[in-house]
Structure formats: structure tokens, C-alpha cells
Amino acid sequence: MLEVQGLVKRFGGFTAVNNVSFRVDRGEILGLIGPNGSGKSTIFNMLSGTQAPTSGSIVFAGAEIGGLAPHRIINGGIGRTFQIPRPFRRLTIFENVSLAGFYGQGRHSRAKAEQAAERALAMVGLPTDRHAAVDGLGAAGLKKLELAKALATGPRLLLADESLGGLDEAEMDQAADMLRKIRDDLGITIIWVEHIMGVLMRVVDRVMVLDHGEKISEGSPSAVAGDPRVIEVYLGTDAETTQAAAAEARRRVGG
């Protein structure tokens, strides 16, 4: 479904993403993890058109999309959320989502956009009330709105950017279940970027680990959680912390 080859992004002399290749199969949930500044968000920005790749190719559903304008990529079937929710506060919750339903799906009709908005809001568990203001939402609500906006654009591939930051443990589990439900019920393929490794490991089919812009590991959650390179760069070298985190990851995965 998505085939990335030799993706590179440089900002001046700094190489944020260095020769990264990967593929995502239909119906899969791919986890993308790595420490701060490892290039996860830059990859997302290139996949969604916010930034153009310096070199490399991104083929989605058989067509090269690297460097296309974001609205064309969104209309082509990719949806994205932002790491920090970016709601439109001057619009109501419903308008936020119906906007995405309208512009994200070829601007067909308002009625269709509103149906898409209702479905997306129901999916993430937000009220479909037409007049509710964004200001009434808390951290978890804003994350849900962010997800609803992305879903309303009718994606076949969803790019979920660190959707769990700022949530408590119960909310995190709910959100993780939500992503799985989106894949299972709607058949949407997902790439999920996350800091919080434990929750991610429980849900994803495959994990890719980045460090300093390079891919250092890829595979099943349990294999990656046991990879010494991953443990070293991602979890740090402090022995006690590392062991605790690795144990936690294994417990979550159940391996």
C-alpha cells in the first residue's frame, strides 16, 4: 500500500532523515518509534506533504506522492493527525470535522461531508451536537477531535502522530484500542508514531525504530523490544531503567 525508498530530508547541513526505506501493507498497523529528534515527525511530514523530501520516493497506492501539496495527498487517501492537537477554535467541533469531510473528500456535497463528520465523531466517541465549542474539550477530547478530523477525510492510510502524549493510563489504553478498532472496523491501514512504547507494542503488528534519522531496527514488537540496539538507543544505557522498561515492554506484548 505504501512503499518508501531511500527517503532523505536535509535542513541545511543537518540530515533529519537519512536513507530510510520501508513498506506498509494493507490492513497493517505499523509502529514508528524513536527518541526525540530521531526523524519520526519529519517522515510524517513528508508522507503527508507538509515537507517535501530532499530525495527518495514515496509511492502510495501505485502513485508517487513525494513532494505533492498536502491537500492533494489528503484527497488521495492519506489522513494525518498532529502530535499536538491543532483544532480550529473559531469553528465548532462539528464544523472542524465536517470541514475535513468536505475538503478531504473531493468537495462533493455538504450533506456527504456532514455524514462523514457524524460517522467520524461517533467513531471516536465525541458528541455529534452541531453547536458544541472546541473550548469545552480537555486533552483527551482534543486528541479525539484530531483523530475525527483525520478520519473524516476518508483515509485508506492513517498517519497517527504521537496520539497518546498527555493522557493518563486509562485514556492511553482507550486510545490504543481506538486505533485498533479503526483498523478492524474501517479497514484503515495505520502508521502510528508514539513515544510511549508499552501501549504501542500491544497494538501494532510491526515496529520500526529510528535513531538520528536512520532505521536501526524493524520487526515484530517482541523481537524489537529484545533488540539490544533498540534497548541501547531508545531506552538509554542506564542498566536498571533499561531492564525495567524492557520487562514492561515484554509484559505488554505478552512475550
Added chain:
Amino acid sequence: MTSQGRLAAWGIGLAALVALPFVYRDPYHLHILVLILIWSFAYTSWSMMGRFGLVSLGHGGFMGVGAYVTALLWNHLGLTPWIGIPIGMAAAGLLALLVGYPCFRFRITGHYFVLVTLALSGIVLQVITATRDYTGGSLGYTPNRAATNRLLALQFDDKTTWYLIALAVWLAGLAIWHWVDRSMSRQALEAISEDEDAAAAAGVDVTAEKLKITLISALMTALAGAVYCQYQMFVTPDTVSGISVSLQMVFAAIVGGLYVSLGPTVGAVITILLAETLRIGFGTRAVGWDNLVYGVLLVLFIIFLPKGILGSVLERLKPQRKASPSP
């Protein structure tokens, strides 16, 4: 108020406005009303963009193009304003696209956008002044009087006709406002004004949406300039183009309230009454005072009443309206 009640109120208000010049014939007061209606339309045109954070100081340029292109085509080619006005509007629209596209494509926003549009105002003013052999330069320009067929020349002596024309144009402006307000474009532009990347991630073609509203706004402003010129039968670069006209639009829209449809109209009432009061009260001694007062008031409004007079009043009324049962 119920929607039926509101419709009835609009109907009665409209009927009263149409009937007014037939019962009340004081030419000076009608003149002031015509000016208020034309400038209200111009300020509404500006607010089409301004309400979405696209603050333009270039609208004096669009107004000048509309006025001068129409008058020049009439005087030099004998082309009726019925055709000249659309050509003038098209010219202003083209200018808007030429300036807008690079700005929007390369994400020149905020202060930088204001500066680019400011240059546009200045350039149009300079071009009109520099081509004085055709435009009369800073001395101003008068469309030739039509000997016959005044309808074809769009020249009328009686205030009643002009009042009705200005009223129609003003109503058209309000209609366009409401049309945009109810469209998906309004949601898209609100989103863009808050966060361009997030709007693009919702699938919005940011450049296209901004260009669309800029084009609409420029076309309307050019029409305002042409109508003003036909009514006054005399324009100078300073009255219909240049930076002072642009600033006057910003001032009036902000004072009246640029987020509500009748806000710019309230702004026009205030600015024109202010200018007239100063003119009558102090005569030539007060030339330019209105600009000084505008400047001071503009600062005060931005600090204390950013939603403008009408916007703030409507906001005060809102809780009460919500309390009453709505259908």
C-alpha cells in the same frame, strides 16, 4: 427572535429603505446616505478578506483601478460604463491574482502580507499620478458628461436614482457576505486563518481558497470605486486609491465590527458622519483631522473593542437570545 420574525424585520427595513427617497427629499441628506451606502459596500468588500485575517492595505488600489479604468474607457473610447465597469473589475481582479498568488503560494502572511499590499496601494497611486496626461494626475479626473442617453452613460442628476443604485449595490454586498458566510469556504478560511498546515491536513487547498476570497473582495472593491466615480463625476487619486483610502477601509471595518455582516456599514456611518461633522464644523481648518481622529480611534478600538461596535453589541445581546426558547 424567530427566523420568521427576523425575515419580517428585514422585509420591513428594506421596504422603508426603498421608500425613503420618495418621502424624504432633502438632497444633502440623501447625498450623505448615498455616500454611506457606497462606502459601506466598499468596507464590506474589504471585510470579506479582513475577517479571515487577510489584512490588506491594497484595496485602495483595487478601488482606484475600478474607478479610473471605467472613466478612462468612457472618455477615451466612448465605452459605456455598463461594459467599462466589468472591465475595470476584471482588471482589479487580475491585479489581485497577480499580487495574491505569489503571496499565498509562498506563504507570505501576517505583517509581510500587509506590507506587500501596502506597496500595491502605493503603486496604483503612483501610476495614476504619473500618467497624468491621461488621468489628470493628482488634479483628479472627470468622466465626460453625456449629452444624450444618460442611462447608457450611467450618469444621473437626481439623488433618488443614485440612492436606489447605491442601495442595490449595498444589498448585493450583504448578499455576497451571507453567501460566503454560509459556504464551506467560510469554514475553510477560518481554519486557514488559525493554522494553515492543519487546514491543509484537512484537505483544504489553502492557496486556492485564499485566492478565491481575494478575487471576490477585489472585484467588489473595484465596483465600489466605479460606482463612486459615476456618482461623484469626479475622482482624484487620493479619494479612491492610495494608502489613505486603504487605511480608511481598515478603520471603518474595525470600528464597525468586521466579523458581522452589518459591521462595515456601521463603520461607514461613523466615518462619514465624522468627516462631515468636521468639515461643516471646522471647514478648511479641519482638513486631514478626520485621518488623525481615525488613527487615534483605531488604536483605541484594537485595544479595547477588537470586535468593533456592532460586534460587541451583538455579543452582549447573545446570552439573552440563547435564553429565549428557539424553534
